[in-house]
Structures are given as structure tokens and as C-alpha cells.
Amino acid sequence: MKKAILSALMILILFSCADEEKNDEIEILEFKQETVENSYNNCDPENGDCTFISLSYPVAKNDGKISKKINLEVESFLQNTVDFTESDSIQSPRKLVDQFLQNYERTAADFPDYDLPWEATMLGKVIQQNEELVSMEFTTDMFTGGAHGYNSVSYLNFDAETGKLLVVEDLFSSEFIKKAEQDFRVKQNIPEGASINNTGFFFENEKFHLPANIGVYPGKIVLHYNAYEIAPYSAGSFRMTYSRAEISEYLKNKETIEE
Structure with missing residues (x-):
């Protein structure tokens, strides 16, 4: 009789642990907006002739696996769009901002008569979120010299249950x-x-x-x-x-x- 009771208790404990693990896996996705920006020699973009960069993008606030996966994909996207040095590792948005200004400084130093300011602005936002999918829109405007700048609209779509970046x-x-x-x-x-x-x-x-x-x-x-x-x-x-x-x-x- 004692063995039967003990076995029943063990089964209840196992099911209880399984339920707790299942609950732990449930991750609620919440997003906040973060902005990282800077200008060369603290110039004011409003006054013109100013090299500056501004990145505003959504960040999953929780520390779960899904949130981390989505945030990593977003940071990778930012880097692939803004950074043209082809770094082997994913840089933080703050590092990207610093590198952008450093690249401009090196260009200006190499060409003393160079007087074209660089500009980069990106605005990313969540345009739809439900239990199945999170869709983000990113609008980018860049000018780093040349005949004209670069403007684009990009989208990232994620499986809300896994954080997987979805393709067509x-x-x-x-x-x-x-x-x-x-x-x-x-x-x-x-x-x-x-x-x-x-x-x-x-x-x-x-x-x-x-x-x-x-x-x-x-x-x-x-x-x-x-x-x-x-x-x-x-x-x-x-x-x-x-x-x-x-x-x-x-x-x-x-x-x-x-x-």
C-alpha cells in the first residue's frame, strides 16, 4: 500500500514539474522603442551641413529565448543596412553609430577637400503583432557621398511562437x-x-x-x-x-x- 501511495505521489510530482516547465516556456512578447543617435563633433542636424546618424527600432523587452532571437535578427538587419565594413560579428546599435561617424572621419581625413556631410536615419516599428506573427517595418534614408542617397522600406516577419525569421x-x-x-x-x-x-x-x-x-x-x-x-x-x-x-x-x- 505504501509503495502504491509513493508511486502515485511521484507521478503527481512529475506531472507538476512538467506543467511548471510548460508554463516557463510561455513567453509573452512585448516591445519597446529604442533610439540610438549621434552627430559628428556634436553638430546640430537642424542647422544643415551636419554628419549624423539616428537608429530607432523595436526591441523585445523580455529576456526569454524568443525575445533574444528576434532582437538578434533586428540587430543583424541594422548592421547589414547601415554598416558597409562587412564585420564578421554582429555589432550593437551603439557600435554601429560610432562606426558610421568614424568612417566619415576617416574619409574626410583622406580627402581634405571633402565637404559632403553624411546622413543616416532609420525608423523601425511593429506594424502587426498577434499570437502567430510579428511584422516590422523599417524605413531607411542614407547618404554617404555619390550621386544620390539610398532610400528603402524593409520588412521583417517573425513567427511569434518561435522567433524564427519567416521567408516567403x-x-x-x-x-x-x-x-x-x-x-x-x-x-x-x-x-x-x-x-x-x-x-x-x-x-x-x-x-x-x-x-x-x-x-x-x-x-x-x-x-x-x-x-x-x-x-x-x-x-x-x-x-x-x-x-x-x-x-x-x-x-x-x-x-x-x-x-
Whole structure:
């Protein structure tokens, strides 16, 4: 009898521990906005002729695995966008700001007559968050010399349950690309059956592809091609927007987009 009671107690303890571990794995994602910025020799950007950089981006506040994974991806994105020194390791946003100003200082020192100020601003924000997905939008404006600056809109989409950075194949069925191409051809007056590059685009291997940046907003998605991605800089960016109803049948998980 004692052995039976002892066994029952052990089972209850094991189930209790399992429940506690399960509860520990539940991580609530909460985001805050952080801004890191600086200017060269403390100049004032409002007065012009000032080299400065400002990075504003969302940060998952919790210290759990999912939050850390998302924050690491965001920092990696910041570095890949702002830093052109191709560092082997991911730098903190503060380090990126410092490096940007140091790069300008070295350039100005190497070319005494150089008088073009550099500018870099990035604004990132959460545009949708639910139990399935977190979508972020990043708007970037940069000028580091040359004929013109660089402007882009980028999106990062995360699986809210794992922190995994999602790609197109995670969001849509393979049939969606066919619909998107048909719509793109109509919008850009590209005849059916003609090369996708017929009107001046430069899709690789003359094959249509979805953009690298897809934003998931409440009730809609945005397909965004940045300048240089499929056409010359002078052509600008290209954007297609779909309501949830229009693309619902192509979603792998219909809960990713809210009504």
C-alpha cells in the first residue's frame, strides 16, 4: 500500500514539474522603442551641413529565448543596412553609430577637400503583432557621398511562437507567385507571354520573383520592391497591396493577418 501511495505521489510530482516547465516556456512578447543617435563633433542636424546618424527600432523587452532571437535578427538587419565594413560579428546599435561617424572621419581625413556631410536615419516599428506573427517595418534614408542617397522600406516577419525569421515560403503557397506575376504584368503593362523584362525591368534570368520585403499589416499585405531591386534607380520603388480577402486562399496560416 505504501509503495502504491509513493508511486502515485511521484507521478503527481512529475506531472507538476512538467506543467511548471510548460508554463516557463510561455513567453509573452512585448516591445519597446529604442533610439540610438549621434552627430559628428556634436553638430546640430537642424542647422544643415551636419554628419549624423539616428537608429530607432523595436526591441523585445523580455529576456526569454524568443525575445533574444528576434532582437538578434533586428540587430543583424541594422548592421547589414547601415554598416558597409562587412564585420564578421554582429555589432550593437551603439557600435554601429560610432562606426558610421568614424568612417566619415576617416574619409574626410583622406580627402581634405571633402565637404559632403553624411546622413543616416532609420525608423523601425511593429506594424502587426498577434499570437502567430510579428511584422516590422523599417524605413531607411542614407547618404554617404555619390550621386544620390539610398532610400528603402524593409520588412521583417517573425513567427511569434518561435522567433524564427519567416521567408516567403513560410507565408504563402507556391500558387501565390503566379497571381502576383499576373497582377504585376497588368499593372506595368507587360503583355502576357512577353518577357517580364519587356518594359525595362531586370528580373534575374527573366523570371518573375516576389520581393525580398513583404509587409503584413492588419487586414492587408504589401509587396515592396526597393530601388535597384528590379529596375534602375531612376524608376524608383514598386509596390503592390492586397487585402486579406484577396490573398486569403494563398496564406499558409490565415491567422497571420488580422481582419
